[in-house]
Amino acid sequence: MYNMTPYLETIDDVIARGPYRDTWESLSRYQVPEWYRKAKFGIFIHWGIYSVPAFGSEWYSRNMYVKDSGEYKHHIETYGKHTEFGYKDFIPMFTADKFDPEAWAELFAQAGAKYVVPVAEHHDGFQMYKSEISHWNAFEMGPKRDVLGELKESCGKKGMQVGASSHRVEHWFFMGHGREYDSDIKEPMERGDFYWPAMPEPNHQDLFSEPVPTEEFLQDWLVRCCELVDRYQPKIVYFDWWIQHSAVRPWLRKFAAYYYNRAAEWGSDAVINYKHDAFVFGSAVPDVERGQFADVKPYFWQTDTAIALNSWGYTEHNDFRPARDIICDLADIVSKNGCLLLNVGPKPDGTISEEDRAVLLKIGQWLKVNGEAIYDSSIWRKYGEGPTQIVEGQFSDGIRKNFTSGDFRFTTAGGYLYAIALKCSDSGEYLIRSLGEQDASRVANFHGIISDIRVLGSDEKPEWNRDEEGLHIRSSFRSDCPVTFKIKVN
Numbered sequence: 454m455y456n457m458t459p460y461l462e463t464i465d466d467v468i469a470r471g472p473y474r475d476t477w478e479s480l481s482r483y484q485v486p487e488w489y490r491k492a493k494f495g496i497f498i499h500w501g502i503y504s505v506p507a508f509g510s511e512w513y514s515r516n517m518y519v520k521d522s523g524e525y526k527h528h529i530e531t532y533g534k535h536t537e538f539g540y541k542d543f544i545p546m547f548t549a550d551k552f553d554p555e556a557w558a559e560l561f562a563q564a565g566a567k568y569v570v571p572v573a574e575h576h577d578g579f580q581m582y583k584s585e586i587s588h589w590n591a592f593e594m595g596p597k598r599d600v601l602g603e604l605k606e607s608c609g610k611k612g613m614q615v616g617a618s619s620h621r622v623e624h625w626f627f628m629g630h631g632r633e634y635d636s637d638i639k640e641p642m643e644r645g646d647f648y649w650p651a652m653p654e655p656n657h658q659d660l661f662s663e664p665v666p667t668e669e670f671l672q673d674w675l676v677r678c679c680e681l682v683d684r685y686q687p688k689i690v691y692f693d694w695w696i697q698h699s700a701v702r703p704w705l706r707k708f709a710a711y712y713y714n715r716a717a718e719w720g721s722d723a724v725i726n727y728k729h730d731a732f733v734f735g736s737a738v739p740d741v742e743r744g745q746f747a748d749v750k751p752y753f754w755q756t757d758t759a760i761a762l763n764s765w766g767y768t769e770h771n772d773f774r775p776a777r778d779i780i781c782d783l784a785d786i787v788s789k790n791g792c793l794l795l796n797v798g799p800k801p802d803g804t805i806s807e808e809d810r811a812v813l814l815k816i817g818q819w820l821k822v823n824g825e826a827i828y829d830s831s832i833w834r835k836y837g838e839g840p841t842q843i844v845e846g847q848f849s850d851g852i853r854k855n856f857t858s859g860d861f862r863f864t865t866a867g868g869y870l871y872a873i874a875l876k877c878s879d880s881g882e883y884l885i886r887s888l889g890e891q892d893a894s895r896v897a898n899f900h901g902i903i904s905d906i907r908v909l910g911s912d913e914k915p916e917w918n919r920d921e922e923g924l925h926i927r928s929s930f931r932s933d934c935p936v937t938f939k940i941k942v943n
Contacts, residue, residue: 471714552803
């Protein structure tokens, strides 16, 4: 069993001598790095043992032990009883024999991504990197490769920043249902075992739910997270949801102080993504899972969502979203002071599905033409206009927006105003009401002088005029994706 004491002492030492202390007051001095504000678009990667059964979702490791679930029945029918074939028995089948990090990096670069965040450890407790903390990792088992390390190197060559995502805290309860009957999840268990601690699943809405994670488990969690920082120096550390539990919060402060101090030592940057107010506001970057905000925010934020609606990991029946819908979301999010982290779920052999590839490449084609309205852009005085309402909050990405040619999103960059029509007009006529001629006494409205308008991706000079109703644009340009007007304002 790994001796955590030396590492815990190192953590305390780094916190004691660095600019950040493990208090919310100190951590609230944090500033979001400029590169991250400019990047706008990144790739999330859910890849692990759960891609082998490729059934249900990336929660297969939990659900296969939940009696009467679809995964439970599928598992028995396909692999046999849980006493004979448990989740751990998928590891030798996770060979990743076609995993090519250079090819992945090339695809992500073609998609227009500026940062990449692989899941380093999912709820199942299998580490996708080389670790001294546990032998249950991809370097020693399964692929026998340092997946995170290889991706960091390959993506770095393409100019992309690389982060790491930890979902370890949910492992406290994730395998617990396997203890409710005779399965391969049974006592005795101790720290370092793959299934440990497999506790009863709590009420996820109760932030004080019992049994409370023990100090030993939380020390193990902290050491794992700090090992990720020291071994890979990630530009982003993304945390999934259960870190908001009351028992975890003191350890979050320790981790943040350690990570921010290490970054300061290295002359680097650090970003922490969190959900559900797990961090005190201003000490890290909030994330909205599979959703977005209805209005612009004065602070920088992130949406994480997946190309597949039904699962973050690969399954044989993934329901893929069209690229144009994701591009609309990207424009909407950026106009509201956010960025988009878009997930792909590779197959167990290390290849990325043709459906995922097609979506990524189409997004990349659009960004190659329209990227000047996205990358390094800033918010305008209002995020946009139009009849289509955004449903605010998480888990709303399955609601089809059905944008019209009257739905616009605004950004500014390089002295230009960009108006992105979220749907191409069939007639070629557009009306932007926010840019109409205004009574000068109405100081809250736009009074700029427009001298030129161009359509990104076209050599055409569109016809346009302004009146009190708005800015009228007539263009022959057609696309099945959003259309961007580059507006010169004097």
